[in-house]
């Protein structure tokens with residue numbers, strides 16, 4: 001596992017919460033699933049223009065895969081690499097199919113309301129960063145096992161990650177990053193119970 005020569009941030013993200021922060025080109029971001037079975041919804045926005053952001057729809061044709069594997073980049077809606085998955089110390093399920101959970105989804109699933117959501121965490125984090133952006137965009141769902149069946153169906157399965165599993169991403173441009181410890185407790189997305197994440201930024 002890559003050791004950082006210098007650690008810039010070390011964030012503890014409590015279950016169900018989100019966090020936004022800025023990175024410089026070349027910075028490394030390590031995201032650790034502390035207890036296992038915990039997805040991390042991940043967004044990245046170009047620092048110079050938040051209308052350019054990580055786009056799963058643009059990433060998939062760029063890499064000819066349903067999601068990046070170690071060594072692959074994730075691309076923006078302008079088709080530029082924004083982060084590269086430099087190290088994958090997990091079983092490697094990082095979904096790019098599903099939208100972030102949001103309030104209507106929890107109402108649909110008959111959850112007790114109000115309920116935290118990844119989309120709510122995204123907009124709170126962007127507001128804290130002073131970024132005016134209210135659109136609903138698709139996250140990169142790290143440690144998320146939405147399994148595509150041979151007949152085209154989709155099965156929501158637990159992530160299967162173990163405590164301490166992690167990924168290391170490298171920023172390919174100055175960017176604002178938002179992460180959310182997914183609060184989904186109405187289906188197996190988080191293995192039944194949402195838990196905490198650790199996010200370190202270094203170089």
Ligand SMILES: [Zn+2]
Nearest residue numbers: 101118182183
């Ligand atoms: Zn979520």
